[in-house]
Amino acid sequence: MPVFTIARLELLIARRNMWVATAVIMMALFTVVLTLAGAAPTGTLGVDPLIVATTSVTTLSVYLIPLIGLLLSFDAIAGEAERGTLALNLVYPVSRGEILLGKFLAHLAVLGFAVAVGLGLMVGLTIWQSGATDMSLAPVLKLFVTSLALGAAFLGVGYLISALARQTGVASGIVIIVWLVCVVLYDLGLLGALVADGGGDFTKTVFPWLLVANPADAFRLINMPTEAVSLLASGVGPAGGVSGFAGQITSILLWPVIALFLAWQAFLRVEP
Amino acid sequence: MTVLKINAVGKTYGTLETVRDVNLSVNAGERVALLGHNGAGKTTLMRMILGLTPISAGMIRVLGNAPGSKASRSVIGYLPESVAFHAALTGREQLRHFARLKSVKPRAADDLLDRVGLSDAADRKIRTYSKGMRQRIGLAQALLGRPKLALLDEPTSGLDPISRHQFYDVVDELAQGGTAVLLSSHALTELEARTDRIAIMSKGRLVADSNLSDLRHAARLPISVNVTTHSKDADLVAAKLGGQRVNGRSVVLTCQQDDKVAMLGRIAGFGDLIKDIDVIPASLEVLYRHYSAAEQEGE
Ligand SMILES: Nc1ncnc2c1ncn2[C@@H]1O[C@H](COP(=O)(O)OP(=O)(O)O)[C@@H](O)[C@H]1O
Numbered sequence: 001m002p003v004f005t006i007a008r009l010e011l012l013i014a015r016r017n018m019w020v021a022t023a024v025i026m027m028a029l030f031t032v033v034l035t036l037a038g039a040a041p042t043g044t045l046g047v048d049p050l051i052v053a054t055t056s057v058t059t060l061s062v063y064l065i066p067l068i069g070l071l072l073s074f075d076a077i078a079g080e081a082e083r084g085t086l087a088l089n090l091v092y093p094v095s096r097g098e099i100l101l102g103k104f105l106a107h108l109a110v111l112g113f114a115v116a117v118g119l120g121l122m123v124g125l126t127i128w129q130s131g132a133t134d135m136s137l138a139p140v141l142k143l144f145v146t147s148l149a150l151g152a153a154f155l156g157v158g159y160l161i162s163a164l165a166r167q168t169g170v171a172s173g174i175v176i177i178v179w180l181v182c183v184v185l186y187d188l189g190l191l192g193a194l195v196a197d198g199g200g201d202f203t204k205t206v207f208p209w210l211l212v213a214n215p216a217d218a219f220r221l222i223n224m225p226t227e228a229v230s231l232l233a234s235g236v237g238p239a240g241g242v243s244g245f246a247g248q249i250t251s252i253l254l255w256p257v258i259a260l261f262l263a264w265q266a267f268l269r270v271e272p
Numbered sequence: 273m274t275v276l277k278i279n280a281v282g283k284t285y286g287t288l289e290t291v292r293d294v295n296l297s298v299n300a301g302e303r304v305a306l307l308g309h310n311g312a313g314k315t316t317l318m319r320m321i322l323g324l325t326p327i328s329a330g331m332i333r334v335l336g337n338a339p340g341s342k343a344s345r346s347v348i349g350y351l352p353e354s355v356a357f358h359a360a361l362t363g364r365e366q367l368r369h370f371a372r373l374k375s376v377k378p379r380a381a382d383d384l385l386d387r388v389g390l391s392d393a394a395d396r397k398i399r400t401y402s403k404g405m406r407q408r409i410g411l412a413q414a415l416l417g418r419p420k421l422a423l424l425d426e427p428t429s430g431l432d433p434i435s436r437h438q439f440y441d442v443v444d445e446l447a448q449g450g451t452a453v454l455l456s457s458h459a460l461t462e463l464e465a466r467t468d469r470i471a472i473m474s475k476g477r478l479v480a481d482s483n484l485s486d487l488r489h490a491a492r493l494p495i496s497v498n499v500t501t502h503s504k505d506a507d508l509v510a511a512k513l514g515g516q517r518v519n520g521r522s523v524v525l526t527c528q529q530d531d532k533v534a535m536l537g538r539i540a541g542f543g544d545l546i547k548d549i550d551v552i553p554a555s556l557e558v559l560y561r562h563y564s565a566a567e568q569e570g571e
């Protein structure tokens with residue numbers, strides 16, 4: 001199977017280039033810090049400590065997972081085109097779709113491993129801190145699966161940028177801008193519009209859909225209890241509830257498919 | 273059996289016509305050299321055969337298959353002009369990866385590393401390789417799975433003379449196994465004994481396609497004969513044969529192929545005056561210049 005042959009090589013390269021180590025260390029470090037910090041003030045409130053932990057880790061993951069996804073993917077096509085390895089790869093009996101899918105599986109595995117280590121540490125620390133043993137692991141599982149979906153979406157976006165830019169330097173610049181827009185500026189823009197609208201039609205009808213259309217926001221809405229969202233996401237949350245869980249889950253599952261499809265189409269047009 | 277068939281093929285980038293009306297075929301077991309200046313269109317032609325770039329006019333078939341189709345890609349071995357690999361991988365890892373893509377046993381990759389003389393460096397990272405070593409990995413991957421057609425783009429550039437020799441040994445072996453070999457080169461002299469046919473490209477056109485002696489005949493290029501005499505006799509020999517004295521003891525004569533034997537007879541007539549005779553056929557360089565120039569005059 002050429003897809004797995006490609007994936008296997010990409011995993012080897014990711015290990016050699018320390019991408020696996022970097023992703024794991026980033027996730028582990030931030031998760032541990034946030035778990036420990038998050039537990040301090042809420043520990044006495046009687047809330048399920050694991051809910052508290054997933055909430056604080058979610059706020060972090062919204063930034064970190066898209067970033068790791070983009071960093072893993074921006075070089076995938078532009079880098080090979082630039083270094084001259086692409087032409088030789090395309091001469092082998094393997095389709096561009098298979099090459100893309102192989103890289104995607106490898107990068108998703110790297111991301112999944114990093115998230116799993118992070119969440120594992122989170123659960124372990126929480127149990128150790130609270131001594132509780134009867135916590136529900138459902139929110140953790142939900143966080144893991146949606147983290148993968150969020151990562152997959154941004155991997156796809158990264159490949160798309162990589163195929164369109166064709167130069168790693170350009171691609172790396174664009175992914176940073178895209179990251180800023182998706183996880184920071186988009187929300188700020190919506191918030192601004194919300195304030196300007198003052199609770200009018202926009203707030204009730206357009207806004208919830210605009211919010212959920214961003215996979216990072218959909219991810220945040222799925223993984224945070226509403227009261228936590230209103231607390232942590234500057235009031236953007238409650239109004240988002242209108243689109244419902246179905247809308248959120250559709251958004252976060254559809255994005256990887258759309259992004260990968262567009263990346264594939266762009267890749268088909270790359271002449272090595 | 274015709275492995276590669278190129279029929280009236282042309283390529284244009286915008287308004288720039290880089291390959292025009294090229295007809296060429298390569299049979300199984302045949303070694304064909306593609307000669308041409310930088311920018312003549314050799315690489316472009318190979319990229320069209322591989323399906324890496326679309327054809328603007330004409331048709332190419334590899335064992336009856338369209339360029340770029342899986343069927344044609346699985347029978348082609350390709351060595352790009354400036355071959356590159358993932359620097360973080362070892363030679364063995366890279367080659368085994370390619371073997372898997374070609375559905376060849378990884379064991380075959382190890383054998384090929386031996387064959388190109390890289391077994392000692394096989395487990396070192398490619399970033400530590402010299403240009404010549406990278407070229408060897410490139411050759412090894414082109415040989416994977418005994419391709420029906422080998423496309424080698426300037427394969428010996430960057431190789432030292434001994435490596436070049438070894439390289440052509442590998443090419444000979446490949447051709448003997450029935451592979452059709454199309455290789456482009458700048459180093460003309462090395463091709464003389466090592467290829468069956470020579471195709472010359474100039475400004476995107478194919479200006480010659482024949483074996484070396486036919487090309488020589490058709491071009492009617494003079495053969496030079498270098499006669500070494502004892503120094504006191506050089507003037508005499510030069511005057512009688514109508515040649516030119518080049519240094520104290522040598523006389524250079526030129527003649528057409530058809531007159532060669534007669535000329536040698538006359539030289540032999542001098543008997544003891546002659547110490548040595550060298551017959552130097554028109555070199556590929558001269559030949560190449562002749563065909564390129566003829567093409568330019570024709571325009
Ligand atoms: N992608 C491209 N766009 C425009 N022109 C190109 C492109 N690739 C090659 N050419 C032109 O085609 C001509 C033939 O190039 P090439 O096939 O590389 O020659 P060779 O391999 O014989 O040195 C050159 O004039 C080159 O500039």
Ligand SMILES: [Mg+2]
Pocket residue numbers: 311314315316353425
């Ligand atoms: Mg070239």
